[in-house]
Amino acid sequence: MVTRTACQALQRRFATAATCVPAAEVRCQRSAVFSREQARQRALYPRVEKIEVSVQGPGLDGTMLVMNKGMSTPLSCARHLTEHHVTNSALALVDGEPWSLHQPLTQSCSLTLLTFKDSDPTLVNQAYWRSCAALLGQVLETAFKDNFTVELLSTPEVAVTSGAFCCDVVLDPQLDAWTPSEESFRSLTREAQYLIHQDLVWEPLEVVPAVALEVFSQSRCKLEEVEQKAAQNPKGTVTLHRCDDHVLLSAGPLVARTGLCSQYEVTALHNLEQGPRGLHRRAQGLSLPLQLQSHHTVWRKLRQRAEKLVEVPRLEEVAPPSPPDSTPPASSQ
Template sequence: MMIKVTLPDGSVREYEQGVSALDVAKSISEGLARKVLAANVDGEVWDASRPLNKDVSLKLLTWDDTDAKSTFWHSTAHLMAEAVETMYPGVKFWVGPAVEKGFYYDMDLGDNVMTDEDLVKLEKKMGELAKQANPYLRKPISKDEAVQLFTEKGDEYKLDLLSNLQDGNITLYSQGGFTDLCRGPHIPNTGFIKAVKLMSVAGAYWKGDEKNKQLTRVYGVSFPAQKELDEYLAMLEEAKKRDHRKLGKELGIYTMNDDVGQGLPLWLPNGTIIIEELETLAKETEKAAGYKRVVTPHIAKESMYLTSGHLPYYADSMFPPMELDGTKYYLKAMNCPHHHKIFDAEPKSYKDLPFRIAEYGTCYRYEQSGELFGLMRVRCLHMNDAHIYCSKEQFAEEFRAVNEMYIKYFGIFGVDKYVMRLSLHDPAKLGQKYVNEPELWKETEDMVRQVLIDSNIPYIEVQDEAAFYGPKIDVQIWSAIGREFTLATNQVDFNSGNKFKLSYNNKENGQDVPLIIHRAPLGTHERFIGFLLEHYAGKFPAWLAPLQVKILPISDKFMDYANTILETLKKADIRVEIDDRNEKIGKKIRDTEMAKVPYMLVVGEKEMNERQVAVRRQGKGDAGVKGLDEFVAELVQEIKERRGNESITN
């Protein structure tokens, strides 16, 4: 019997029933087949070797696909388990999932203790097993058979997993001498795994419950080529140097204090300068784009969040209410309801649209303690927020303008790699997770998609990640060392206008409900500054650096001239200090380098007599001698243009 296989380009091929995705790949090219790790069959990820018994839509998954990486890493977890069994006979395994970057496996080693030295032995054993290129074999099994198998093995962990599984959906996977209860999928064979690094060993309570036994958890990562592993480990080393928490402390950007509370950063003077520079950039950009600035309170009555729909659905992410005179108040978790009230404060006509309002609004979100992470996940955040109220006819132009604002910012901050992530709804969850307006969902999703296509902006589509009131774009960017960040959002809202009874007089003197765009191109101060610290490795461009120039007199004899330079730079609104310590010039230069100040001005007798400065650029060394006024003029221009880390002395 023949079946039809539809490929992503729309082409249809016919094969004998029972053909595998790997067979399909081979029919296209042997080179492709060597790269296929898994397959997407009618929207579900399968083993590439699993038989196809009906007409299907098929996408062959290679290392470049997220689902393929996940499959690869989960398969490596099974390979590690096989190696562990050879070193620790009688070991029992709990779960071994793929994670964002790699995998882990939780295991019960009995009385044995695994050390970092043991990880090296495990890696070696995994390499030996991988070279055997043993296939990952899938075997469906009945629940009764599975229970009997793991009862005989005395494996309480697998029996616990089985208690939550339905008969008819249970499978075993085997490779080499290892068999595990697993739903899959897996890569074709262990030979695809060319490079493995076991990163760490730690304790983990069974099921995450501290009342249960503590298991051993081993984290690892793997790649289909040694070169990729080497590059990844090099990136990790660089990332350690660029960790925003480490740099934030060293450079005096922010601090945390237990008396203030978890996830509530205190911005130090240096961090506050960066905040003010970012706000100035945003205000200038938004003013030029026709936004009007507003300010809203940090709290609001419960009734407003009930109207918006954030209560009760968002309550877990909000701080508990305060009660006063029988009325509940909540700390503001989002600015949008407040902005809707500002739109509604005065009558609007079509001539007032698009109506754009912006603020750096302070919001409070109760992130779980275990999710807090430096500046990246906090409980107090300052959001570069704005809302655009427009007609459907104006939507495409407004949405396009917001995206262009993102791209302008990318250029300023040297972000070369980015992608817009179009988050769509799941039709099966209408009325639950999403507003039950199927026609409006289709219409607005089509509108957003068309803007992205017309603008030639790179994007991907993701199901079931929309906001509850409409589709959205999440902006994914990559730092200078290739680390991915979710920066900001651009959302469409076809629901809040009705909920808040917002309207405007149309050209026919009737009433229409505005479409609302929520946007935050610079995200929050917290997340964005955390990103910038890692992106620049703390070496901020001059316009953004807390201290822009350090004057280094060779000796006290030149302090008067150093002060003349200081006053000249201050009059030009340049952030400057003098290093007046009784230290040798070499130490002053080294210390200023460590402080990551963009410019150093070394001054001695020659510079004083000729009203010059010997310029040094952070990280680049001696940049030559310049006249003081010439240096000031060039630096002022660099700051005004918000140039990146290229030097005015290049």
């Protein structure tokens, strides 16, 4: 585990080395570091060792699969079941913990494959909303010409009931006065739908902070976010995801692939406050998964709601939990 002091030292070193590099080159560098670390982790299992995976779910209880340690994933298990499980599964539970379909299994475990039509789809919905925000960040990062910089800030974790997923961003100062038109939103939406049509995988990778700092060496904001997320994780690690050549930090697992998105629309770009890196903006969008689609009249109402600014409390505005009161409650007379 990298200590907080070591993490800060690495952060300062990478921040000092950060220079203005073309966006395409930055994406290539991030993806290359991701691939290198992914290969290193896979090499930790040079010999094939078997693990037992107990599959839970309707009609599956009692199903036992013998899989390969450090190599097999929940998706590998789904392929031993039916085509329905392969195409409809969006997320997994491994020993009760939310787990990406593409995250290798490292020990014998219980496995439940989750879909959007489960009786309790809460975890899948949360992962889907997080994935839609990740897709929006990927679109924003590549939507502008190379002479306009785009800095993705930390992605707010918002509930599905908020009405829209969000991605905070700082655009080039030359764009501070820019107000996107409806055609601008349609263009961003088309870019997102292109990625959806490609049915790209969100590859997960759990890494130590030193690796994440190298991945995001060109982003001062992400360097700070790496340290924050590592400090919040009891294991001291952070989780990355890669979609094509776009690498992002994630607060939790994402759904398996972009093709699980169906109706998807970029709806708003709100100005927030002026920060040390420039004008903070909040991009927002709305989406429904492939398995759950709506009538156009319902979609129109949902879209109108998704245009309104989603308020996200600042960290310092969230009151810490009150200490337990040692005074016993007064008994009723």
